[in-house]
Amino acid sequence: MSSRKRSSETPLVSAGKADMEVVEEGQQDGSSFNVAVKSRPRLRVRIRRYHGVAKWTWNVGRGDEEEEEVCGICQSAFEGTPPGVKYPGDEAPVVFGVCGHAFHLQCVATWLNSSRQTCPICRADWEYGNSEQSNNRSGGGGGGNQLTGSSTNDSTSTN
Amino acid sequence: MSTSARRRLLRDFKRLQNDPPSGVTGAPMDTNIMVWQAVIFGPDDTPWEGGTFKLVLEFTEDYPNKAPQVRFLTKMFHPNIYNDGQICLDILQNQWSPIYDISAILTSIQSLLCDPNPASPANSEASRLYNENRREYNRRVREIVEQSWQDES
Ligand SMILES: [Zn+2]
Ligand SMILES: [Zn+2]
Numbered sequence: 001m002s003s004r005k006r007s008s009e010t011p012l013v014s015a016g017k018a019d020m021e022v023v024e025e026g027q028q029d030g031s032s033f034n035v036a037v038k039s040r041p042r043l044r045v046r047i048r049r050y051h052g053v054a055k056w057t058w059n060v061g062r063g064d065e066e067e068e069e070v071c072g073i074c075q076s077a078f079e080g081t082p083p084g085v086k087y088p089g090d091e092a093p094v095v096f097g098v099c100g101h102a103f104h105l106q107c108v109a110t111w112l113n114s115s116r117q118t119c120p121i122c123r124a125d126w127e128y129g130n131s132e133q134s135n136n137r138s139g140g141g142g143g144g145n146q147l148t149g150s151s152t153n154d155s156t157s158t159n
Numbered sequence: 160m161s162t163s164a165r166r167r168l169l170r171d172f173k174r175l176q177n178d179p180p181s182g183v184t185g186a187p188m189d190t191n192i193m194v195w196q197a198v199i200f201g202p203d204d205t206p207w208e209g210g211t212f213k214l215v216l217e218f219t220e221d222y223p224n225k226a227p228q229v230r231f232l233t234k235m236f237h238p239n240i241y242n243d244g245q246i247c248l249d250i251l252q253n254q255w256s257p258i259y260d261i262s263a264i265l266t267s268i269q270s271l272l273c274d275p276n277p278a279s280p281a282n283s284e285a286s287r288l289y290n291e292n293r294r295e296y297n298r299r300v301r302e303i304v305e306q307s308w309q310d311e312s
Contacts, residue, residue: 072257073223073224073257073258074163074166074167074170074223075167075170075171075174075260076170082163083162083163083166083167084163107257110224111257114221114224114225115224115255120256120257120258121256121258123256
């Protein structure tokens, strides 16, 4: 009887992606979520192992909510891969023009090679800028635009 | 084979399906994603209303860094459209940008219909009538609209 109750409650504590051990203690905890159940044993959770998942994004200073989070040239996500690149991330850095517009490095480089040296979005003469500067300049309304991608700067300087 | 042009065209196609612009439609040929057929519908409340104008778009492996070749298959009468269907439109020439997609191309052409650019005449008769005799110009446009239905067959 009590074991069946416990199993129905276990999902509440094991919702995360952790491998957990549920330890039964012979004590009642009146303040817990199910007060109707009398003399329910208190559960103690011991985490044996967990699997961490991290999410990263390029900080492209998207002050404008309307703006989609894709590179305008390849129409793939900034976090995705532009053509010819196998893995996202440092292999496909996001770069800025001094005008504040961002593209995958490979995408804008191909454009600049094949055409006029202008920003595809605003048509200003293209010059690589650094993202901090351009965030300020575009005044994107996004206070606290932290540079998550120090690699952003690295990539522009290697160019 | 998956090239960057093909990959981009697939994205364009997806976007065209998920977020279809009004008054234009297009799809790649079954056999070749580099060639598209499209239809532009004449905008309501204009002489072009009711027209269904077919186009063909041919992309190269340089897309989106180079504009596609765009040409009307339907016979047109417009100051900026040549008799062979070629279109004189800045964004298809020197104002091309790699951020344009097929939706943007087709909607730009659609707005060109009612908003010709007198600076770059491609059909001198249409240009002249547009400037000097709008009533006759509109009549000629209506003729083209009616012809476009016969092309349907
Ligand atoms: Zn890109
Ligand atoms: Zn720009």
